[in-house]
Amino acid sequence: MTRIQTLLALFALLSPALGAHAAPYLPASGTQVIETLPRRGDPVQQELRRLRAQLNAQPNDVALATTLARRYIALGRSETDPRYLGYAQAALAPWWKQAAPPPPVRLLRATLLQSTHQFPAALADLQGVLAVEPQNAQAWLTLATVQTVQGDYANATSSCARLSSLANELITVTCVAQVGGITGRALQSEQLLALTLERSGTTTPELQVWVLTLLAEMAQRRDAVTLAETRFQRALALDPHDSYLLGAYCDFLLDQKRPSRVEALLADQTRIDALLLRRALALQQQGKTAPLAADVAELAARFDAAMLRGDTVHQREQARFELLRRDTARALTLARKNWAVQKEPADMRIYLEAALQARDREAAQPVIDWIAKHKTEDAAAAKLVRQLGESA
Template sequence: MLLQPLRWRTDLPMLLKHVKRRDSVAKRLSRLFLLLLCSFPVMSWAQPPLWSPEKADAVLISVPDNVITADDEATATKSPLVRAKAALARFSETTDPRYLGDAQRALLTVSPEKQNVEFFLYRASMYQSLHQFDEASTDLQAALNEEPANRQAQLMQFNIAFVQGDYAHADRACKKLSASADLYAASCEAHLRAASGQAGPKEAKAAFTDLKRSLASRLLGESLQAQHWTVSTLADIAERATMYAEAEAMWRLAMTMQANDLYARDRLCELQLIRGNIQSALKVSEGFEKLDALAVCRATALKASGDAELLLADLTQRFNEAQWRGELLHKRAYAQYLLLMPNQEQNALSMAKRNWQNQRELPDERLLSAASNKVHGEQP
């Protein structure tokens, strides 16, 4: 099965199935006890004697069922690649960077002689999610050295180059994909056609029409993953062509095809803001406040109605904690958040520029333009 790479989804490295949860019960409890210990101030006086429960079955602390499950312990006994796959899938579902740490720890236990194509693809996906694109590219090349026709590696090569705005490298990767006349090849060709420097709305509309025709003619012969990828490409192209109704329809279709597509949900939420559909943006983001990008989108919609105070306070705490942990992966979402805060325009512009150094998708271009205009009217 062809695994799908990140389309830039800080939140979606692969289409993976039957995912197990991540840590053992012992590891979870050890972290919890360490956190409890660190939360107490250091006292200068003598500590009381250790307390021991009178009964062996005494309950020391209760942990909610959704925190520790039987699957955690089972996952811990699996092979490193299975654990890495599970962690990457959980990151895809939650965008929680701690799962990337789990994947990294699992992959570090794989000895050099056992580093096969699957290993390089998983590690490349991890690096891609961490925005370490050079390392990801090195691993993808290692995978292709062993399997020159590996479609997953070829697709990830294209995606990394495209996300960075490196259309020359993206074109070379697309030519490799075009060796097989499938929807992935048609999608990369249409995406480059719509996003290249010379392309305007007219060319983007033509690319949209041609790719939509290709999708219609290949519905029976292509996998669901390839169809989903194509629909997401059509949605992005439609936005570039300012065909907002068509873009909305395609993002909704992508979400229907893959219910946990957080990237499509985030793009749809942002599109509703662009179109001024505040209530629609609130509906799309409802229940997804734990995800940075969707929480910021929802806060933007709530601010229009003067009801964003609580969510903005939560985001402030969340981003402060992420910075303290050194886990600020979502620079786009953070810059968008700063634009919502008073007297943070310059900081928002600085973060938007930092984000632009790594990611040059359509939302990144819009963000940089909005931040520049808010500070002094500059264009990217």
């Protein structure tokens, strides 16, 4: 998952029944906690039940359906629980298959579609919304998001520019900076975004976390380690449970060879596949073979389940997993497939790492050419490109 996208996978629970390719998961003992369900007394859950009951009575009420869907999407992000995205789609069921549903529904459908990398369908919905509502700031931001992920930087920049009169300065600059940060204007984009954040005054914690995480990653890509650490810590102070932030910070820590910190951070976060993967990488760095074997077995079962469902959203993470267990050919295949869909710095890096481990510089040429064409500045990627040249 990526901060540029702020994406969420649109799937129900990982099925415990993994068919012929993996055995059902069995808890070690009757005391092991498998899932913590939301408490019925939780005010958020009570409000959701109230809205669901209203929608059941009035299933064609667009305002009510979109309100409930937004609540589910927000909760899915905060809890990193993809079930809520399924609930959001269910709330929109009366309009889901319509070619041109009402703009609020269509925008939510685009949000959910891009979560599962159905980018052409999401783009069509976003363009449809903007044809009717050209002043819709959320639609322009989501469009810029999808265009950036796909590497359509010129159109992403144009979409960001449309936000200047529709959204606050921090959102607009963040949109532009995330494009500039990977297209030859890294330092200038980072400096402008940092300045805009500092002078933005009071803003929502969610927006601050998004911006600080992006700034931390920008500093990390140019090897400004101390600055990156400071920004990650500022973001964590605002939201220590943000799953993307935790993953990004753990990647930074793994690069800095601080695996014990990763293990401590993720002790109670292993229900999230991407975070379980990072804990496994931390265990590998520390040579903890027994717990590593358990995490590898669990990850293998989860990725097998995803493949049985036809889920291709997590190919980047799965490529990293295959490198962890030294299946370089499989890792390179997955990295190549992932690159065909999305082109963020992390996608570049896993492709280069897989090609290096496979000793196949020719396979990495599309990414090497992409980096040169767009003048992408990334110290880790540059090092991998040098190593690939040396290996050749």
